[in-house]
Amino acid sequence: MNTASVTTSAAPSLDLTRIRWVGYKTIVIREYGRIIRIWGQTLVPSAVTATLYFVIFGSLIGRRVGDMGGFSYMQYIAPGLIMMSVITNSYANVVSSFFGAKFGKHIEELLVSPLPNWVIVAGYVTGGMLRGLMVGGVVTLVSVLFTDMQVHHLFIILAAVLLTSLVFSLGGFINAVFAKNFDQVNWVPSFILTPLTYFGGVFYSVSLLPQWAQKLSYANPILYMVNAFRYGFLGVSDVPLRLAFAIMVVAAIAMFALCVGMLNRGTGTRE
Amino acid sequence: MNALSVRGLVKTYRNGVQALKGIDLDVEEGDFFALLGPNGAGKTTLIGIATSLVTKTAGTLSIFGHDIDRELEAAKACVGVVPQEINFNMFESPETILVNQAGFYGIERRVARERAENYLRQLHLWDKRDKMSRSLSGGMKRRLMIARALMNEPKLLILDEPTAGVDIEIRRSMWDFLRGINERGTTIILTTHYLEEAETLCRNIAIIDGGRIAERDRMSSLLLKLHTETFVLTLRNALSAAPKLDGYNVALVDNHTLEVEVSKNQNLNDIFSRLSALGIEVLSMRNKVNRLEEIFMRLVEKGANGAAARAPEALSGIAVPETTAVGAQGGRS
Ligand SMILES: Nc1ncnc2c1ncn2[C@@H]1O[C@H](COP(=O)(O)OP(=O)(O)OP(=O)(O)O)[C@@H](O)[C@H]1O
Ligand SMILES: [Mg+2]
Numbered sequence: 001m002n003t004a005s006v007t008t009s010a011a012p013s014l015d016l017t018r019i020r021w022v023g024y025k026t027i028v029i030r031e032y033g034r035i036i037r038i039w040g041q042t043l044v045p046s047a048v049t050a051t052l053y054f055v056i057f058g059s060l061i062g063r064r065v066g067d068m069g070g071f072s073y074m075q076y077i078a079p080g081l082i083m084m085s086v087i088t089n090s091y092a093n094v095v096s097s098f099f100g101a102k103f104g105k106h107i108e109e110l111l112v113s114p115l116p117n118w119v120i121v122a123g124y125v126t127g128g129m130l131r132g133l134m135v136g137g138v139v140t141l142v143s144v145l146f147t148d149m150q151v152h153h154l155f156i157i158l159a160a161v162l163l164t165s166l167v168f169s170l171g172g173f174i175n176a177v178f179a180k181n182f183d184q185v186n187w188v189p190s191f192i193l194t195p196l197t198y199f200g201g202v203f204y205s206v207s208l209l210p211q212w213a214q215k216l217s218y219a220n221p222i223l224y225m226v227n228a229f230r231y232g233f234l235g236v237s238d239v240p241l242r243l244a245f246a247i248m249v250v251a252a253i254a255m256f257a258l259c260v261g262m263l264n265r266g267t268g269t270r271e
Numbered sequence: 272m273n274a275l276s277v278r279g280l281v282k283t284y285r286n287g288v289q290a291l292k293g294i295d296l297d298v299e300e301g302d303f304f305a306l307l308g309p310n311g312a313g314k315t316t317l318i319g320i321a322t323s324l325v326t327k328t329a330g331t332l333s334i335f336g337h338d339i340d341r342e343l344e345a346a347k348a349c350v351g352v353v354p355q356e357i358n359f360n361m362f363e364s365p366e367t368i369l370v371n372q373a374g375f376y377g378i379e380r381r382v383a384r385e386r387a388e389n390y391l392r393q394l395h396l397w398d399k400r401d402k403m404s405r406s407l408s409g410g411m412k413r414r415l416m417i418a419r420a421l422m423n424e425p426k427l428l429i430l431d432e433p434t435a436g437v438d439i440e441i442r443r444s445m446w447d448f449l450r451g452i453n454e455r456g457t458t459i460i461l462t463t464h465y466l467e468e469a470e471t472l473c474r475n476i477a478i479i480d481g482g483r484i485a486e487r488d489r490m491s492s493l494l495l496k497l498h499t500e501t502f503v504l505t506l507r508n509a510l511s512a513a514p515k516l517d518g519y520n521v522a523l524v525d526n527h528t529l530e531v532e533v534s535k536n537q538n539l540n541d542i543f544s545r546l547s548a549l550g551i552e553v554l555s556m557r558n559k560v561n562r563l564e565e566i567f568m569r570l571v572e573k574g575a576n577g578a579a580a581r582a583p584e585a586l587s588g589i590a591v592p593e594t595t596a597v598g599a600q601g602g603r604s
Binding site for chain 1: 284285319322323324325326343344345347348350352354356357358359360361362367371372374375376377378379419
């Protein structure tokens with residue numbers, strides 16, 4: 001084993017930090033390229049859906065609803081709709097891109113490369129956040145057409161949207177690691193994510209709900225994210241802000257650790 | 272230094288199949304090394320462990336002295352791999368695939384683009400650089416994977432059946448290409464089922480069978496181990512029966528074709544003078560099978576007879592109880 005001493009002397013020529021940084025950038029560029037290449041699937045649908053929501057709920061029904069939390073219904077749901085598109089798109093991007101890479105086997109390009117697993121997770125998750133924010137941006141533009149958007153606290157808006165898209169990108173990653181077929185890619189978004197989002201205070205203030213439904217709502221993490229985000233625009237929230245941010249930060253850290261741990265063990269990726 | 276060093280390597284898959292049963296193997300730096308074996312022998316599994324696509328159950332493996340348990344990133348940075356099955360993104364263009372691959376090894380895009388152009392031209396893919404990879408032919412896809420494996424200028428290039436389904440002309444040009452790379456200092460490990468290819472290219476060889484190394488030798492010494500060779504002779508005039516040549520096994524395949532078995536202490540001059548004496552004219556002569564093929568068949572057949580009990584497990588992928596138990600213990604130790 002005298003070879004070991006030889007290699008340690010030769011090792012400094014290998015700049016791991018640079019490899020990781022360039023590798024991370026490359027994954028992000030590739031993910032961005034994918035979003036742009038299939039923009040009809042990645043960017044357009046949410047913009048269309050959001051426009052429909054604004055037209056139907058905001059303009060047609062919203063007029064009869066009246067005020068919500070002291071604002072016009074349109075103003076009230078705008079942050080919720082932006083957040084909904086961020087959640088859906090961050091999740092969808094990572095789950096379909098990473099599962100697609102497993103399915104098409106090109107995930108092996110990354111697995112054989114010298115990039116450590118945390119860089120791989122970081123790269124895919126950044127890609128998911130990128131799409132979440134791009135679509136969120138588009139929906140924000142759409143909402144400006146329908147209502148006055150005010151900014152109460154820019155920092156809170158940014159922090160809430162970044163953390164939320166981080167959390168759901170990580171969620172998409174976990175889903176993709178476990179998924180064995182395309183049904184399992186669609187299952188969580190349809191049966192868990194969408195209901196949680198709809199009941200997560202996008203369209204109403206939980207104060208309108210009966211007591212038991214309010215209690216139940218507080219168990220829904222999306223409620224905290226939507227309300228923190230809405231606070232950034234309107235300055236009103238159904239939940240304490242500190243708690244909302246604590247939940248997002250803790251969830252992000254725990255989920256990132258889970259993702260890296262699973263890849264390290266080879267779950268769903270290595271034989 | 273050894274480019275690859277393997278000790279006591281065991282792999283038991285989750286379904287209980289023990290694909291590697293304790294492999295020891297060294298491949299020297301600069302070598303052009305053939306890793307041969309029948310289907311299911313464990314070649315791809317071994318390569319998978321070396322490139323961390325497969326987790327090992329027991330044993331150690333190091334690449335240029337970097338143990339994959341302790342210095343995984345350094346070990347992986349030395350390797351380029353051409354997998355057995357196509358595994359690039361079919362929706363990306365060859366150029367994108369190459370440039371991104373370089374990026375995963377820390378190579379900046381400017382350098383990566385230059386390299387990509389270089390390899391795309393050398394492997395005759397430049398015209399296809401911006402087409403969707405899905406539209407490449409099978410042989411082009413193989414060459415794209417070779418180009419991809421070279422993007423990080425690996426010290427060790429591992430090729431898992433790179434010439435499967437490639438036409439003869441391109442196969443020959445791939446041989447020249449690989450020889451050139453090897454001459455410039457890259458260690459190459461090649462698996463192939465074309466034994467002629469291994470015989471032409473490789474200096475050292477290991478034959479793996481049923482998860483164990485059955486033979487490990489220099490190519491030239493291994494070929495010397497072949498005690499008898501069978502030659503096929505084509506005759507000018509038709510014969511109705513095989514001629515009697517004392518000391519030789521002769522068989523008449525058809526009127527114009529003779530098969531003669533010649534052992535190492537006999538020689539061809541002798542055969543020809545005897546045939547001439549009998550008035551038999553030989554038009555052409557060839558080996559019945561490639562020499563390496565002959566050795567390979569003998570080793571593998573021997574292995575198969577000795578381990579008949581192993582066959583069902585290896586074939587069906589379903590565990591035979593006893594062997595699984597042994598495998599599981601191997602895994603725990
Ligand atoms: N993912 C897997 N899960 C379970 N068993 C596997 C897996 N991959 C390979 N095996 C089994 O391990 C054994 C060795 O397979 P391997 O692919 O390493 O063979 P090989 O030598 O590369 O064969 P070939 O020449 O056909 O490519 C076989 O019995 C195979 O069925
Ligand atoms: Mg194989």
